Amino acid sequence: MNIxxxxxxxxPQVSGVATSIRTLKEELEKLGHxxxxxxxxxxxxxxxxxxxxxxxxxxxxxxKDRRIAIRGAYLALRKAKALELDIIHTHTEFSLxxxxxxxxxxxxxxxxxxxxxxxEDYLHYIANGKVxxxxxxxxxxxxxxxxxVGVIAPSKRVLDQLRHYGVLRNIEIIPTGVSLxxxxxxxxxxxxxxxxxxEDETIILSxxxxxxxxxxxxxxxxxxxxxxxxxxxxxxxxxDGPYRQTLEELSAxxxxxxxxxxxxxxxxxxxxxxxxxxxxxxxxxxxxxxxxTYIEAIASxxxxxxxxxxxxxxxxxxxxxxxxxQKDEDLADAIINTLNTTFTTEQAERDELLYDISATAFGKxxxxxxxxxxxxxxxxxxxxxxxxx
Numbered sequence: 001m002n003i004x005x006x007x008x009x010x011x012p013q014v015s016g017v018a019t020s021i022r023t024l025k026e027e028l029e030k031l032g033h034x035x036x037x038x039x040x041x042x043x044x045x046x047x048x049x050x051x052x053x054x055x056x057x058x059x060x061x062x063x064k065d066r067r068i069a070i071r072g073a074y075l076a077l078r079k080a081k082a083l084e085l086d087i088i089h090t091h092t093e094f095s096l097x098x099x100x101x102x103x104x105x106x107x108x109x110x111x112x113x114x115x116x117x118x119x120e121d122y123l124h125y126i127a128n129g130k131v132x133x134x135x136x137x138x139x140x141x142x143x144x145x146x147x148x149v150g151v152i153a154p155s156k157r158v159l160d161q162l163r164h165y166g167v168l169r170n171i172e173i174i175p176t177g178v179s180l181x182x183x184x185x186x187x188x189x190x191x192x193x194x195x196x197x198x199e200d201e202t203i204i205l206s207x208x209x210x211x212x213x214x215x216x217x218x219x220x221x222x223x224x225x226x227x228x229x230x231x232x233x234x235x236x237x238x239x240d241g242p243y244r245q246t247l248e249e250l251s252a253x254x255x256x257x258x259x260x261x262x263x264x265x266x267x268x269x270x271x272x273x274x275x276x277x278x279x280x281x282x283x284x285x286x287x288x289x290x291x292x293t294y295i296e297a298i299a300s301x302x303x304x305x306x307x308x309x310x311x312x313x314x315x316x317x318x319x320x321x322x323x324x325x326q327k328d329e330d331l332a333d334a335i336i337n338t339l340n341t342t343f344t345t346e347q348a349e350r351d352e353l354l355y356d357i358s359a360t361a362f363g364k365x366x367x368x369x370x371x372x373x374x375x376x377x378x379x380x381x382x383x384x385x386x387x388x389x
Contacts, residue, residue, distance in 0.1 A: 001370060002034045002084055006076075006100030007091040008068055010039040010052075011268075015066075015209070016292040017116050019268050020154075020176040021091055027177075027363025036083055038076050038096060040067040053079050055096070069095040077103050085109060087370055091116060093144045101147065110377035112369065113145060114152040115162060118287055142166045149380070150373040152366065154290030155311045170376065172369055176290050177362030180354060183272045183299040191277040195236070195261065202233045202339060205278035205302070207271060207293050208285065210241035215307075218284035218328040220247060223256045225332035230339060233259065238274055240265040275300035280338060281322075283307065284331060291315070295357040298322075303343055305334050317353065320345045 005025065009017045025035045040057035055072030080088075080103045088104040088111045090097040097113070104111035119137045142165045145151050150170040153159040159171050192199060204226075208214045216237065226233055237247070237260065244262065251260040266274065275281065281297035282305045288294075294315055297304050304322035306312045316322045320343060325334035355361055 001086040001367075001374075002036075003028060003087055003089060003370070004036050004038060004080055004083070004085040004100065004103070005089050005091065006038045006096040006103075008040055008057075008094060008096045009066060009092065010037060010042075012042055012044040012046075013066065014265055014268065016176070016290065017091060019292060020114075020116070020290075022268075023177060023179060023359045024363060024366060026179070027359050028367060031363060031367055033367065034083075036079075036085075038079075038100070040069050040096065042067060055099070057095075069099065073099045073102060077106055080107060087112065087374060089114070089370075090148075093140060097144065101144070110149045110373050111147075112150045112152065112373050113148045114154070115141070115145065115158055116154065116290070118158070118161065138165045145169060149377045150369065152369060157309060157311060158290075170373075172365075174362065174365045174369065175295075175357065176292055177357055177359040178292070178296050178299050179359045180299050182269070183275060183296055189270075189273040191273045195263075197234060197277075200232070202230060203278045203280075204233060204235045204335065205238065205274060205281045205297075206235065206283065207238040207274065207281070208283065210237070210239050210244045210247060212243055213285065213287040214239075214241075214243075215284040215286065215328070216243070216247055217250060218331055219282050220250050220254065220256070220260065221328070222332035222335060223251075223259065224254055226335050227256060227259060229336050233339075235260045236263060236274070236278065237261065238263050238266050238271065271296065272300060275302050278302050280305060280335065282331075282335060284328060299354065299357060303338060305331070305338050315353075317345075317349065319343075320349065321353070 005021060007021055009015055010021060011018050025037060028035050035051060037052045039054055041054045045054065055069040055076060057067040057069045060066045060068050076099055085107065087109055088100045090100040090113045101111055145162060145167040146169055148169055151162065151167065152174045153162060153171050154175055156173055159173055162171055197203065206216055206219050210216060223235055248262060251257045275297050281302050283293065284307055286307055291311060294304055294306055298315065298321050306324055308324035308326050312324050316324055323334055323338050325331050
C-alpha cells in the first residue's frame with residue numbers, strides 16, 4: 001500500500017508520538033509498504049529528508065516545543081495525488097489531521113486515525129484551562145473520530161475514553177511497540193562511567209518530559225524516605241520541560257540534590273543506554289495514553305514501578321516485571337520493596353511479553369488494521385451507491 005501519515009509531531013521533536021510514528025514507518029516499510037510522512041516544518045530538521053513532506057508551521061502558542069501547520073493543504077493534496085496514496089493515517093485531530101481528512105475525502109480513499117493524547121490532562125497549557133474545557137475536547141474528538149473509517153487506541157484507557165465521548169466507529173487497541181534491538185543489553189555506551197557513578201550504586205531512572213502532568217515531583221518527594229532506607233541510591237532524571245526548575249528547587253529544598261541528577265533531554269537513539277544502566281525505572285504519571293517508556297524499560301531488562309491502572313497491571317504481569325502503586329504516598333515503599341525483591345520470570349513468559357511489545361508485532365497489527373479498514377470503506381461505498389439508487 002501507499003500510505004500517507006499526517007502528524008503535527010515528528011522528529012527532531014522528542015516525544016512518544018514522534019517515536020511511535022517513526023517506529024511504525026520503519027516497520028511498515030519492512031513489510032513492503034511505501035510510507036510518506038506529512039508533518040510540520042522545524043528549524044532543526046535536516047535537509048533532504050527522504051519521504052517526508054513538511055508544511056509551513058509555527059510553534060504552538062502555549063507549548064513552544066511543539067508546532068502547528070498554518071498552510072500547505074493544497075501542496076499536500078498535489079503531493080498525495082502524485083504519490084497515488086491508498087490510505088491516510090492521521091495522528092492528530094488538529095492542523096495536519098484536518099489536512100489528512102480533507103485529502104482522504106478529495107481522493108476518495110479510507111482515512112484511519114490514532115488517538116494518542118488524553119487532552120484533558122493538558123488543558124492547563126491553554127490559558128490555564130480557562131478557555132478549553134473537557135466538554136470541548138469531547139465534541140472535537142467525537143466529531144473527528146466518527147468521520148474516519150476506524151480508530152487505533154494505544155490502550156484500553158483511550159478506547160474507554162473515546163466510547164465515553166460518543167465515538168461509534170470501529171476502534172482497535174494496538175499498543176505502540178519498541179524496536180527490541182535498540183534496548184538489548186549490549187549497548188556500547190557505559191553511562192555510569194560517563195556520569196561518574198559507581199557500579200555498586202543503585203540507580204533509579206525517571207525518563208519523561210518535565211511537566212506538571214508527568215508528576216515527577218512525586219518521585220522526588222519519595223526520595224528522602226528511600227534514602228533513609230538505602231543511602232546508596234541515586235535518582236537520574238532524563239528529560240527537559242517547563243517544570244525542570246521547580247523540580248530542581250524541590251530537590252534542593254528536601255536537601256537531596258546531591259542524590260538527584262538532572263541530565264536534560266536525550267535523543268531517542270541514546271535512551272537505551274540509560275535504561276540499561278538503571279536498577280529501576282519509576283514513573284508517577286497518570287497522563288499516559290500508552291506508556292512507551294514503560295515498555296522500553298521492560299525491553300531493556302529493567303524492572304518498573306508505575307502508577308496503577310489496567311494497562312500497567314498487564315505489563316508487570318503479577319509482579320514479574322515490576323510493581324504498581326496506588327497513591328503518591330505509597331511510592332517510597334513501592335520503590336524500597338522493589339529494590340529488595342529478586343524478580344524471576346520464566347523465559348517463555350518473557351519472550352511472549354517481548355513479542356507483544358515489539359515493533360514487529362506493532363507494524364503487523366497496524367498493517368492488518370489498514371486492510372480491514374480498506375475493506376470496510378469499500379463496503380460502505382457500495383452500500384451508499386445502493387442507497388442512492
